[in-house]
Amino acid sequence: MLKIAFCDDETAEIAQLEELLEEYAAARGQEFVHTSYQSSVELMADIEKGERFDIMLLDILMPGENGMTAAREVREHDTNVKIIFLTASPEFAVESYAVDAWYYQLKPIRQEDFFRLMDSACAACSKEQTHSLILRSKNGIVRVELEKLVYCEVMGRTLTFHLNSGVVLESMGRLDDLCNQLVPYPNFLRPHRSFLINMEYIANIAARSITMQDGAEVPLPHGKYSETKDRYLSYIFDRKKAVL
Structure with missing residues (x-):
């Protein structure tokens, strides 16, 4: 309603x-x-x-x-x-x-x-x-469209949501629970235990980190590069985007 x-x-x-x-x-x-x-x-x-x-x-x-x-x-x-x-x-x-x-x-x-x-x-x-999340933030109840979510980082019990507008929102919760909610959405990837990213906003994947389009650096644990790269390429091919 x-x-x-x-x-x-x-x-x-x-x-x-x-x-x-x-x-x-x-x-x-x-x-x-x-x-x-x-x-x-x-x-x-x-x-x-x-x-x-x-x-x-x-x-x-x-x-x-x-x-x-x-x-x-x-x-x-x-x-x-x-x-x-x-x-x-x-x-x-x-x-x-x-x-x-x-x-x-x-x-x-x-x-x-x-x-x-x-x-x-x-x-x-x-x-x-x-296609949205409902957050209890410091500003009250906020609806976040998933397509606008660039990445989420957890520190302790605080989830920090970074949106493509530059807005940053905080909400209490567990990243495990958020990941479970977003399982139906193939564009979300958890490359690190403290980060959940939207692959639509990846700018570069290197051996030790992922660079998002807003310049944020998401660390890649040792040995995760090949798995992350393959997952990203699979997502890109499924979306029928050009790859050279």
Whole structure:
């Protein structure tokens, strides 16, 4: 069940969005949980308490803190939520890319516009939920898409996740348990007892280490080079990538 947030200072706009969501849920046979806010301050108060949403429809032109500023703050806590900006003005369209907005929708919102946006966002959420991890980090509950995970390192009971965006997340756990969860995904390899890597991000394999595309060096234990190289080449051939 997806969680939706509406944020608009106009009561009539909130009522319209709630009605459209009800119509959409009935038409698609899906269930949603939604929360409505009439200010970005209220929204951010819940976000800072750990509340997370899958999709957020956010008005830009609101009294006090506008929606664009709120979106920047949301991104400090949640990089996965699909932010859809709602506005009567096109002037912020370019700026919306800076906060990785899913879409920029001009008002008034017609039913067909709402259904199209929700179809797209819901499909993306479903795909991410299938290929993702849920972490309990210092920033709260975070969903990590597996395709964005470069490598994970364990020190004691702390798992450190390095993402392709440069973001680093920490969570308590065991690397053995993580490896067991990722067995169905052939792109993950454990070349060292303290590291799990995504082979999609390998830049170089040498006798004593693996270099990832972000420059990180993952140590290779003595005698593991041939096994690791063969596993990587097998993965590459299975993916039908060119090898010279």
